[in-house]
Every structure is written in structure tokens, then in C-alpha cells.
Amino acid sequence: MPFRSLLYVPASNPRALEKARDLPCDALIFDLEDAVAPAAKETAxxxxxxxxxxxxxxxxxRLVRINALGSPWGEADLAALAAWDCDGVVVPKVDGLADLDAVAARTTRPLWAMIETARGVLGAETCAHPRLAGIIMGTNDLARDLGLRARPDRMPLWAALQGTLLAARARQVLAIDGVCNALDDPARLGAECEQGRDMGFDGKSLIHPAQIAAANAAFAPSAEEVDLARRRIAAHEAVMxxxxxxxxxxxxIVEALHVQSARATxxxxRIVGEGETS
Known part of the structure; x- marks a missing residue:
């Protein structure tokens, strides 16, 4: 299953919850944390x-981002989660294995770790957790934690993005890029999607349905890439x-490693095509 586009959906917003049912994103992150005001937690x-x-x-x-266990709402979120039809729990501000262990002890759902602090970036052992399905970059909180100045090219975040991606790849877990805050700048969104894709991320987290199409297009193979993959496989088989x-x-040159990448493409x-026609 592809994870090109993961859209945050505020759990306190009835209209957003209803609309989310028919959106063409690969995954939904129903948010009980940052997108919900403290007074609305119970209602959400x-x-x-x-x-x-x-x-x-x-x-x-369908994923659910809970509040941190150290907050007044985290335990209640996990208790409710036991009865919900969802595919995983997103754990906020994961600094290390202990944060995942605490949640894993209270739920059997697959875990997704939000990497949004300096400690989280440096704690590469997080990706070794046996219940971890993937990591999601929380670039807004990370930028605040680092004290960096935001730039359209995200240069101040490169080391953190690549370092976390290395840890995820070493443990063969999914890696999702952070959000693009520019709702009215499609060029910037497209550039961020392409940058994340070229770095090696599997997809991008999103804050608005209007961003889904750009992420789906960027993180799916283009017609040119599919054609090249086929030609590489055919050429390699011929010389073999x-x-x-x-x-x-x-x-x-095309060696066996290039053929492996071509087959993955x-x-x-194929998977993306099947999803779009189902």
C-alpha cells in the first residue's frame, strides 16, 4: 500500500471528519493533539x-494521533482507541524508545512515531522498535525546537530530515516528510514534495485536502520513470x-542494483494504478 499522502484531519471538526471519508489521499491522520484546543479534547x-x-x-x-501520555488526555485517548476501527496510533514528540514502549504497553495497534524534537532526531534507536510501522517528520515543532529560521528551500532542516530518514531506512520502516505550511503557494508545495521524494521519503504529510493531488503525483512514478524502468530491466536481462x-x-550503466530499483518502481x-481504478 502506498503512503504518498497523509492528511491531518482535526477530530473536533465535524465537517472535516465527514469530508475525509471520500478524499483521494493514501492515509488519514485523525488528530486529537495539536489541531484540537484543550477545551475541545473530550468532544473531539x-x-x-x-x-x-x-x-x-x-x-x-486510518491513523489516530493521540495526545502525549504525559498530558491530561493521553490515557483517555488510548482507552478509547481500543474500541475504534483504525490502523495505527501516531505518537507525538517521540524522543526515544521509552516513549514508544509506554504506548505499546497500552495498545496492540501499529505505532507511528512523530519526530519533532532535536532529541527525537538524535534518538535513531526509535526506529528499531518492533511495533514501529513508520516515522512522520513534525517539521513545525522541530523548527521551533531548533530555533531555526524558516526558508522556502528548507535548508536548515536538511540534516535533520536526512538523519531521520537514514535511521528509518536502516530499520526498513516507512518515512513520511513533514507538512508544507504554504496553503496558497502551489509552487512551493510542489517543490517540497519533489525535495522530499528525491531525498527518499515515501510520502508527505498534509494539512489541507487541496494538497493531496500534488503529493500523490510527486510520490508516484511518472510515465517516463516507468518507461525507463522497463527498458533497464529488458536491457539487463538481455546482457545476462x-x-x-x-x-x-x-x-x-545498468547493473543488478538498478534492476532492483526498476522493479520497485x-x-x-502497479499499486498506485490499482488504487486509482478501484
Whole structure:
């Protein structure tokens, strides 16, 4: 299943909860934490429980971001989660394995770790947790924690993004890029999606439905990439049949490692295509 686009949905907003059922994103993150004011926490939990009881028409992954266990609402969130139809729990501000252990002891759901502090970036052992399905970059909180100045190219965040991605890849867990705050700047959104994709992230977290199309397009193989993948596989198979190990396509060598990447590209294209026609 692809994770090109993960949309945050405020659990306190009835209209957003209803609209989310038919959105073309790969995953929804129903948010009980940052998107919900303290006075609305209880109401948000009740509304989310009712919304999750209704089957979504697109059948995408449904995750729930709880409040931290150290907050006044975290324990109640996890207690309610036991009865909900969802696919995982997003744990906020994970600094290390202990944060995941505390949640894992209270739920059997797969865990997703929000990496949004300097300690979280440096705590690469988080990705070794046996229940961890993926990590999600919380770039807004991370930027605040680092005291950096925001730039459209996100240069001050590069080391943190790549360092966390390295830890995720070393443990073979999914890695999702942070949000783009520029709601009225499609060029910036597109650039961030392409940057995250080129770094190696599997998808991007989003704050508005209008951002879904850009993320889905950026994190899916293009027609040109699919064509190149097919040609690389065919060329490599041809030289292998002749007892050789290296082919040349478009002036570049193609070895077994390139064929592995090409097959992964075709598989992702197949999965995305099936999802769009279902």
C-alpha cells in the first residue's frame, strides 16, 4: 500500500471528519493533539469515535494521533482507541524508545512515531522498535525546537530530515516528510514534495485536502520513470542471457542494483494504478 499522502484531519471538526471519508489521499491522520484546543479534547474524542464507526468509501489507512501520555488526555485517548476501527496510533514528540514502549504497553495497534524534537532526531534507536510501522517528520515543532529560521528551500532542516530518514531506512520502516505550511503557494508545495521524494521519503504529510493531488503525483512514478524502468530491466536481462552483467541504457550503466530499483518502481506504479481504478 502506498503512503504518498497523509492528511491531518482535526477530530473536533465535524465537517472535516465527514469530508475525509471520500478524499483521494493514501492515509488519514485523525488528530486529537495539536489541531484540537484543550477545551475541545473530550468532544473531539467522541466525534472521532462516531466517525470511525462509519466505513470510509475509499478504504485508505486510518491513523489516530493521540495526545502525549504525559498530558491530561493521553490515557483517555488510548482507552478509547481500543474500541475504534483504525490502523495505527501516531505518537507525538517521540524522543526515544521509552516513549514508544509506554504506548505499546497500552495498545496492540501499529505505532507511528512523530519526530519533532532535536532529541527525537538524535534518538535513531526509535526506529528499531518492533511495533514501529513508520516515522512522520513534525517539521513545525522541530523548527521551533531548533530555533531555526524558516526558508522556502528548507535548508536548515536538511540534516535533520536526512538523519531521520537514514535511521528509518536502516530499520526498513516507512518515512513520511513533514507538512508544507504554504496553503496558497502551489509552487512551493510542489517543490517540497519533489525535495522530499528525491531525498527518499515515501510520502508527505498534509494539512489541507487541496494538497493531496500534488503529493500523490510527486510520490508516484511518472510515465517516463516507468518507461525507463522497463527498458533497464529488458536491457539487463538481455546482457545476462549473453553471459554479461552490465547493460547500458541512455548512456548509463545498468547493473543488478538498478534492476532492483526498476522493479520497485514498476511495483509502486502497479499499486498506485490499482488504487486509482478501484
Amino acid at each position: 474524542r467522541e466525534r472521532l469515535g462516531a466517525a470511525l464507526a462509519q466505513a470510509g468509501s475509499r478504504g485508505g489507512t 542471457a549473453q553471459g554479461q552483467g552490465v547493460a547500458v541504457v541512455d548512456g548509463e 514498476l511495483e509502486l506504479a
